[in-house]
Amino acid sequence: MxxxxxxxxxxxxxxxxxxxxxxxxGPLHAYGLAARLDQIGDHxxxxxxxxxxxxxxxxxxxxWIKGAWQTTESSREAKYYSLTRAGTRALEQRTERWRRLxxxxxxxxxxxx
Amino acid sequence: MSGLRRFLFRLSNVFRPGRxxxxxxxxxxxxxxxxxxxxxGQGLTAEEARVAARRAFGGIEQAKELQRDARSFLxxxxxxxxxxxxxxxxxxxxxxxxxxxxxxxLGISAVTIIYSVLRxxxxxxxxxxxxxxxxxxxxLDGSGRRVRGAPYxxxxxxxxxxxQSNVFEDVVGTSISSAHWVSEAGTERLTIAWMTPNGFExxxxxxxxxxxxxxxxxxxxxxxxxxxxxxxxxxxxxxxxGVIGRTLMLDGSPWTVIGVMPPRFxxxxxxxxxPAELRRGEEAAPRGVRAFQAHLRPGVTVQQAExxxxxxxxxxxxxxxxxxxxxxxxxxxKVIDWVVRDFRGVLYTLFGAVSLLLVIAxxxxxxxxxxxxxxxxxxxxxxxxxxxxxxxxxRQLLVESALLAFGGLLAGCLLAYVGIEALAGFMPRDGVxxxxxxxxxxxxxxxxxxxxxxxTIGFGLFPALQSARRDLLAGANAAxxxxxxxxxxxxxxGLVVAQVALSIVLLLGAGLLxxxxxxxxxxxxxxxxxxxxxASLSFPQGPGKxxxxxxxxxxxxxxxxxxxxxxRAASVSNTMGLFxxxxxxxxxxxxxxxPEGDVVVVFASEGLVETLGVALADGRPLTRLEVEQSQHVxxxxxxxxxxxxxxxxxVGQTIRLERLTTLPVPVQDPTFAIIGxxxxxxxxxxxxxxxxxxxxxxxxxGPAALMLMVRTSDDPMRAVTTIRREIQQVNRDLAxxxxxxxDEWIQRVFYARPRFSVLVLGIFACTGIILVACGVYGVLAYxxxxxxxxxxxxxxxxxxxxxxxxxxxxxGLKLVGVGLVIGVAASLATNRLLVNQLWKxxxxxxxxxxxxxxxxxxxxxVACLIPARRAVRVEPMTALRHD
Numbered sequence: 001m002x003x004x005x006x007x008x009x010x011x012x013x014x015x016x017x018x019x020x021x022x023x024x025x026g027p028l029h030a031y032g033l034a035a036r037l038d039q040i041g042d043h044x045x046x047x048x049x050x051x052x053x054x055x056x057x058x059x060x061x062x063x064w065i066k067g068a069w070q071t072t073e074s075s076r077e078a079k080y081y082s083l084t085r086a087g088t089r090a091l092e093q094r095t096e097r098w099r100r101l102x103x104x105x106x107x108x109x110x111x112x113x
Numbered sequence: 114m115s116g117l118r119r120f121l122f123r124l125s126n127v128f129r130p131g132r133x134x135x136x137x138x139x140x141x142x143x144x145x146x147x148x149x150x151x152x153x154g155q156g157l158t159a160e161e162a163r164v165a166a167r168r169a170f171g172g173i174e175q176a177k178e179l180q181r182d183a184r185s186f187l188x189x190x191x192x193x194x195x196x197x198x199x200x201x202x203x204x205x206x207x208x209x210x211x212x213x214x215x216x217x218x219l220g221i222s223a224v225t226i227i228y229s230v231l232r233x234x235x236x237x238x239x240x241x242x243x244x245x246x247x248x249x250x251x252x253l254d255g256s257g258r259r260v261r262g263a264p265y266x267x268x269x270x271x272x273x274x275x276x277q278s279n280v281f282e283d284v285v286g287t288s289i290s291s292a293h294w295v296s297e298a299g300t301e302r303l304t305i306a307w308m309t310p311n312g313f314e315x316x317x318x319x320x321x322x323x324x325x326x327x328x329x330x331x332x333x334x335x336x337x338x339x340x341x342x343x344x345x346x347x348x349x350x351x352x353x354x355g356v357i358g359r360t361l362m363l364d365g366s367p368w369t370v371i372g373v374m375p376p377r378f379x380x381x382x383x384x385x386x387x388p389a390e391l392r393r394g395e396e397a398a399p400r401g402v403r404a405f406q407a408h409l410r411p412g413v414t415v416q417q418a419e420x421x422x423x424x425x426x427x428x429x430x431x432x433x434x435x436x437x438x439x440x441x442x443x444x445x446x447k448v449i450d451w452v453v454r455d456f457r458g459v460l461y462t463l464f465g466a467v468s469l470l471l472v473i474a475x476x477x478x479x480x481x482x483x484x485x486x487x488x489x490x491x492x493x494x495x496x497x498x499x500x501x502x503x504x505x506x507x508r509q510l511l512v513e514s515a516l517l518a519f520g521g522l523l524a525g526c527l528l529a530y531v532g533i534e535a536l537a538g539f540m541p542r543d544g545v546x547x548x549x550x551x552x553x554x555x556x557x558x559x560x561x562x563x564x565x566x567x568x569t570i571g572f573g574l575f576p577a578l579q580s581a582r583r584d585l586l587a588g589a590n591a592a593x594x595x596x597x598x599x600x601x602x603x604x605x606x607g608l609v610v611a612q613v614a615l616s617i618v619l620l621l622g623a624g625l626l627x628x629x630x631x632x633x634x635x636x637x638x639x640x641x642x643x644x645x646x647x648a649s650l651s652f653p654q655g656p657g658k659x660x661x662x663x664x665x666x667x668x669x670x671x672x673x674x675x676x677x678x679x680x681r682a683a684s685v686s687n688t689m690g691l692f693x694x695x696x697x698x699x700x701x702x703x704x705x706x707x708p709e710g711d712v713v714v715v716f717a718s719e720g721l722v723e724t725l726g727v728a729l730a731d732g733r734p735l736t737r738l739e740v741e742q743s744q745h746v747x748x749x750x751x752x753x754x755x756x757x758x759x760x761x762x763x764v765g766q767t768i769r770l771e772r773l774t775t776l777p778v779p780v781q782d783p784t785f786a787i788i789g790x791x792x793x794x795x796x797x798x799x800x801x802x803x804x805x806x807x808x809x810x811x812x813x814x815g816p817a818a819l820m821l822m823v824r825t826s827d828d829p830m831r832a833v834t835t836i837r838r839e840i841q842q843v844n845r846d847l848a849x850x851x852x853x854x855x856d857e858w859i860q861r862v863f864y865a866r867p868r869f870s871v872l873v874l875g876i877f878a879c880t881g882i883i884l885v886a887c888g889v890y891g892v893l894a895y896x897x898x899x900x901x902x903x904x905x906x907x908x909x910x911x912x913x914x915x916x917x918x919x920x921x922x923x924x925g926l927k928l929v930g931v932g933l934v935i936g937v938a939a940s941l942a943t944n945r946l947l948v949n950q951l952w953k954x955x956x957x958x959x960x961x962x963x964x965x966x967x968x969x970x971x972x973x974x975v976a977c978l979i980p981a982r983r984a985v986r987v988e989p990m991t992a993l994r995h996d
Contacts (some may be wrong), residue, residue, distance in 0.1 A: 050176025054183040
């Protein structure tokens with residue numbers, strides 16, 4: 001059931017994106033997260049907002065983020081996700097790994113030219 | 114770490130999906146609400162905002178599905194749902210479910226029972242470690258017969274093979290003898306096994322009580338110690354734990370009991386195991402002559418071991434020409450093959466038969482499922498129409514089948530448990546290791562589980578595929594009204610044909626065995642073994658009393674026993690009944706004797722003929738005086754006369770029994786005068802023709818154990834205590850061993866195995882025939898109900914009832930007929946497997962074939978008639994209005 005978005009996003013990058021967004025923005029609900037991702041960058045992610053839920057539950061089960069029901073400013077109920085300590089560590093590791101991968105691919109692409 | 118954590122979460126979500134599902138719904142709703150709020154903020158109307166929010170969110174169900182997939186194991190969750198659904202579906206049709214489960218239970222329990230027998234008798238009967246590599250070493254002569262007492266070897270020979278070979282991991286030397294144990298309670302003969310001190314290490318079984326012995330216990334000067342068999346412990350010591358440390362007087366010397374082995378430890382079937390090293394120069398039996406048993410090193414094959422022993426033997430043979438006959442060779446034989454021999458064939462036959470039974474059961478259930486699938490067509494079509502894939506539908510149906518199989522498995526295990534308990538009582542002892550206990554243990558349960566899993570595939574897969582293949586359109590339009598597709602009908606008929614064929618095979622097998630058994634049971638043994646008690650009487654070994662003294666003791670025993678009220682006759686002889694004896698070459702002065710002129714000599718007291726109830730054909734019986742004076746007179750049987758005197762009068766002739774000159778106490782001139790001729794009895798058992806036999810006074814035998822046989826006026830076992838007491842009064846040293854009724858012994862030795870086969874195969878055949886009846890009935894009942902309208906129209910148009918009945922019968926009998934032909938043809942092949950279990954019965958015995966075919970036809974007719982009668986009772990108008 002792999003969705004096309006996930007393939008375009010590269011396997012596993014959505015997790016990194018969500019972790020990073022939560023780390024910079026503090027606790028967010030799924031809608032807030034989606035809105036935030038919409039704002040970043042010149043090219044918005046080709047992402048259906050619903051797609052986030054799979055990533056959220058995955059991260060929550062790993063113990064990297066924690067969800068809690070709170071009320072929004074407009075006094076609606078929403079589930080806010082925040083980074084756990086394990087999540088912070090995971091984010092560091094993943095960022096590091098991502099950097100290495102990017103620099104490797106960059107180098108490769110440069111050499112090819 | 115986080116991976117494991119996630120796995121556990123996903124697993125837990127499978128089993129309580131409700132909570133996560135509600136959370137998700139709430140979260141999505143809140144998300145949509147927030148989106149809507151934003152769009153409202155941008156000035157859209159409520160309705161527009163709602164639509165826009167949905168668009169921005171994307172497919173809600175898709176997102177949920179993705180999340181479900183991530184949070185849980187989808188297939189597991191589906192499975193859980195399928196099980197719930199399947200269970201509800203099955204519960205709605207309790208009749209169908211019960212019949213299917215019982216059918217499967219019958220099949221599964223039957224295979225499980227036989228597998229348990231097979232496993233515990235043939236595959237893994239021993240409690241010993243490494244028993245799969247345990248071998249016996251046997252010396253064969255040029256014609257493949259065992260040489261000397263093989264596998265027994267004298268100490269120096271034994272040690273040569275042990276020391277010069279490297280194919281064995283370890284070697285144990287055991288020999289069996291008996292010892293008289295004298296206690297306050299009386300004298301008993303115990304079977305003792307001399308075993309090299311590594312024996313218990315070799316066998317790897319820890320004791321139940323106390324300890325086992327090691328090499329220190331066999332060292333010179335060590336306290337003599339013994340380890341006791343569990344059976345002997347229960348029998349002679351009432352399972353008293355205080356036996357540890359007790360000193361037993363065995364043949365006059367003290368042995369201290371240091372341990373009791375657990376049940377099933379039956380190495381050489383001894384009552385006591387005593388440690389004894391093998392030493393060169395101590396070559397006298399029993400301690401110096403041992404059976405050579407060893408573990409092959411891992412990876413060493415039987416052939417490699419045989420080759421190496423051959424090399425060692427080639428060195429030894431020139432020095433000991435007498436021990437190595439020309440063309441000798443060593444055979445290394447697995448202990449299990451040594452013990453089980455041809456009983457294996459019986460078990461494999463039964464296992465084959467019983468597998469057929471499971472196949473029949475599966476056919477039946479498959480048929481029931483096919484019939485059911487037709488009535489569930491609408492449901493399945495709808496499921497397919499709303500998007501269930503074929504695989505999904507097949508899986509759903511297979512889950513239902515698995516539920517049926519699981520029910521069948523539970524009930525089957527219960528049945529198997531009961532069946533195993535019952536069957537254990539009929540197990541023959543002959544050819545079955547003593548260590549065997551038939552039980553429902555873990556491997557057997559695992560087997561049952563595998564069998565039912567295979568059965569699920571066997572009966573479930575085909576109907577499931579059939580259902581899923583069904584044309585969507587046809588189903589939706591005409592669900593419930595269509596007649597079954599032609600392919601399906603053919604399939605169901607095919608299954609019935611297969612069932613009939615398989616059960617014919619079973620029934621014919623059982624029938625032939627039954628004929629054999631009845632033939633055996635009807636053999637006239639030639640004497641009356643009822644009300645005869647038999648027990649062996651033995652003196653302690655070693656420097657005993659001279660023969661004359663022993664004869665006197667036996668004479669006194671006979672007098673005392675004969676005086677007991679209720680005793681009609683008593684005798685001693687060296688045979689159980691008249692079975693066996695000492696084989697002797699025969700010479701007849703003035704006559705040519707055929708080259709294989711042997712005669713079996715029975716040493717007996719004068720009462721033997723009367724005790725056994727053997728009739729005299731000519732002459733007169735032995736007299737007491739002749740026996741007491743050891744006169745050279747003999748009774749011979751009719752076979753003897755026929756063979757050696759061509760039917761002429763034998764009384765008054767003289768014969769020479771050459772073997773008597775080589776007895777431990779030789780008879781100088783073995784010339785005997787024939788004084789009488791006995792009617793033939795089946796002295797080789799009911800299967801074999803009698804052999805020539807001669808009965809002579811037991812006083813010529815020299816010191817030896819003899820059988821005491823006593824004919825009583827009622828149950829012979831009631832006399833045992835009195836007889837024991839009388840014998841104790843005559844002589845305290847004389848042991849009375851294993852008293853039991855003669856007819857029980859005959860049953861055990863000659864009839865146990867055929868009875869076992871008949872019983873098991875018979876029960877299976879009956880089960881098979883019940884299943885066939887159900888199968889034929891099921892298919893026809895279904896066909897008739899499908900054709901109710903057609904039949905009703907025929908009847909309305911003036912069709913005759915007889916005609917309709919004939920139509921249904923023809924349909925059913927056609928199936929039975931085809932099955933019959935196939936089954937009989939298959940039997941002609943499979944019955945050959947039975948040949949060596951048959952006796953005076955041809956594998957194509959016409960009586961059996963006619964009876965079985967008749968039975969199947971009758972059962973088929975009955976199974977057809979019920980639906981046929983129902984068909985003609987249909988009210989035309991009701992049937993047409995129906996549906």
